[in-house]
Amino acid sequence: MTGTPPSDSPSTPPADPTGSRLAPGTPPSGFWAQAAADPDRPVLVAADGARWSAGRLLADANRLVHGLRAAGLERGGAFAVVLPNTPEFLTAYLAASQAGFYLVPVNHHLVGPEIAWIVADSGAKVLVAHERYAEQARRAADEAALPADRRYAVGPAEGFRPYAELLDGQPESAPADRTLGWVMNYTSGTTGRPRGVRRPLPGKAPEEAYLGGFLGIFGIRPHDGNVHLVCSPLYHTAVLQFAGASLHLGHPLVLMDRWGAEEMLRLIDTHRCTHTHMVPTQFHRLLALPEDVRRRYDVSSLRHAVHGAAPCPEHVKRAMIEWWGPCVEEYYAASEGGGAFATAEDWLKRPGTVGRAWPISELAVFDDDGRRLPPGELGTVYMRMTTGGFRYHKDEDKTRRNRIGDFFTVGDLGVLDEDGYLFLRDRKIDLIISGGVNIYPAEIEAALLAHPAVADAAAFGVPHDDRGEEVKAVVEPAPGHEPGPDLAAALLAHCADRLAAYKRPRSVDFVAELPRDPNGKLYKRRLRQPYWEGRDRSL
Numbered sequence: 001m002t003g004t005p006p007s008d009s010p011s012t013p014p015a016d017p018t019g020s021r022l023a024p025g026t027p028p029s030g031f032w033a034q035a036a037a038d039p040d041r042p043v044l045v046a047a048d049g050a051r052w053s054a055g056r057l058l059a060d061a062n063r064l065v066h067g068l069r070a071a072g073l074e075r076g077g078a079f080a081v082v083l084p085n086t087p088e089f090l091t092a093y094l095a096a097s098q099a100g101f102y103l104v105p106v107n108h109h110l111v112g113p114e115i116a117w118i119v120a121d122s123g124a125k126v127l128v129a130h131e132r133y134a135e136q137a138r139r140a141a142d143e144a145a146l147p148a149d150r151r152y153a154v155g156p157a158e159g160f161r162p163y164a165e166l167l168d169g170q171p172e173s174a175p176a177d178r179t180l181g182w183v184m185n186y187t188s189g190t191t192g193r194p195r196g197v198r199r200p201l202p203g204k205a206p207e208e209a210y211l212g213g214f215l216g217i218f219g220i221r222p223h224d225g226n227v228h229l230v231c232s233p234l235y236h237t238a239v240l241q242f243a244g245a246s247l248h249l250g251h252p253l254v255l256m257d258r259w260g261a262e263e264m265l266r267l268i269d270t271h272r273c274t275h276t277h278m279v280p281t282q283f284h285r286l287l288a289l290p291e292d293v294r295r296r297y298d299v300s301s302l303r304h305a306v307h308g309a310a311p312c313p314e315h316v317k318r319a320m321i322e323w324w325g326p327c328v329e330e331y332y333a334a335s336e337g338g339g340a341f342a343t344a345e346d347w348l349k350r351p352g353t354v355g356r357a358w359p360i361s362e363l364a365v366f367d368d369d370g371r372r373l374p375p376g377e378l379g380t381v382y383m384r385m386t387t388g389g390f391r392y393h394k395d396e397d398k399t400r401r402n403r404i405g406d407f408f409t410v411g412d413l414g415v416l417d418e419d420g421y422l423f424l425r426d427r428k429i430d431l432i433i434s435g436g437v438n439i440y441p442a443e444i445e446a447a448l449l450a451h452p453a454v455a456d457a458a459a460f461g462v463p464h465d466d467r468g469e470e471v472k473a474v475v476e477p478a479p480g481h482e483p484g485p486d487l488a489a490a491l492l493a494h495c496a497d498r499l500a501a502y503k504r505p506r507s508v509d510f511v512a513e514l515p516r517d518p519n520g521k522l523y524k525r526r527l528r529q530p531y532w533e534g535r536d537r538s539l
Helices: 031-037 054-070 087-099 112-122 131-143 212-218 237-248 261-271 280-287 291-295 314-327 344-349 396-401 441-449 485-496 524-532
Strands: 042-045 051-053 078-082 102-105 124-130 151-154 228-230 253-255 275-278 304-307 328-334 337-342 353-357 361-366 379-385 412-416 422-427 432-434 437-439 454-464 468-477 507-510
Touching: 031 054, 042 054, 051 054, 054 087, 078 087, 078 112, 078 131, 087 102, 087 124, 087 237, 102 112, 112 124, 112 131, 124 131, 131 151, 212 237, 228 237, 228 261, 237 253, 237 275, 261 280, 261 291, 275 280, 280 304, 280 314, 280 454, 304 314, 314 328, 314 344, 314 441, 328 344, 328 353, 337 344, 337 361, 337 379, 344 353, 353 361, 361 412, 432 454, 432 468, 441 454, 441 468, 441 485, 454 524, 468 485, 485 507
Parallel strands: 042 253, 078 102, 078 124, 124 151, 228 253, 228 275, 275 304, 304 328, 468 507
Antiparallel strands: 042 051, 328 337, 337 353, 353 422, 361 379, 379 412, 412 422, 432 437, 454 468
């Protein structure tokens, strides 16, 4: 089945990015007003099937604010969570955003010392973990010297107080001195140690904030029968932003705990989900499902399957549009801000584009000397947000180094065309320079992923005494395909048909699984590091 676009889905982002054009009689915007007006309205289907009403979620968020304040948290203070996709995560989001706190979501795949770095660096005064991650969270709390009475766990966990103690005995009433707080995300650390993206608190009432309006950029409107599927971890910047914005627009959420291709199709069919945030790795694995499994589920309710976070090979994108229709949309952004957006129509007219600037953003391409480049010239992509700035927490040097005036960069290379559409080439740090020629790994990886024996692939430069670097491919074989010399030879021959000689991998190594985070970002430096031991190359 294919998704059908809603009648109000524009071919370009709306001029009013707040998405606040409501018809007479439309329920109020903003979760708090909606919960007060209709506390029995269903707003959440948890991964275990439990259904939460707006009133229940609001009551828990209010009680959590009171509990955190009793634990010593003040306006501008931070608390960290190491949680799966549970109602407690959304409770923490709502609590922070109405009490002037910084919520610090932590990647639950990290180990103790990595979590400890984020807890200590953010200045988090309270840590809330899930029993599933208690061992590493306990190591982190010990290393960060977090007092025992500031550690709470959802579920039984040695060394933690029960999460219920934060809420027990606290009133369900709205807290006094309500003021807008922020989420303080940490960059993924794919190129180095994670850094916190910290925005100044605006001192506004929560109701005045730019909340659900973010989704107006993608043509997603308040209420309108929408249901949002959370199919990736909420600790990721965009996933939590999409989920939070959906709550404020009056869209019920359906939570997935662990992503599975067929399970995602089942949930879309069962709950008639209308929009979701995805990454290309999920597309690739959905397309690998047998045809009879794909046909078993009706996904025609989908209006917006918005993807980002990593490059999407052209053949994968085209196959998803053929299957799901024009609901497949793309954006480019970062934890620091955004960004660009492309509808399926935009992409089909300009294959490879990640879109044009959001109404609240501006895009520019600069050369290494800080000169703004004209359309058609390759350089480093910079962005500027009109909604406010940020700084890297405790790293003013990085804050300054990544800026040109009001523009910032995360190190991607790209080109803007005459109409303002952005085409990414690769990350600057991943660029391979062989014999003085620039080679872009994303193109090589896309070619490898077109082979049926490849489940996942990475390309990067390894040392070469004459050319400086040569291209290495590392491949995760698809089920049923045996790694070894024969498969390597087949993949090299496959690349020879699709890539110029200077771009082709010179060798192929195999791994059981590539080191990606669940949002699709590849930790390429982990793959590259063994090949560069003792050699001078930035990892």
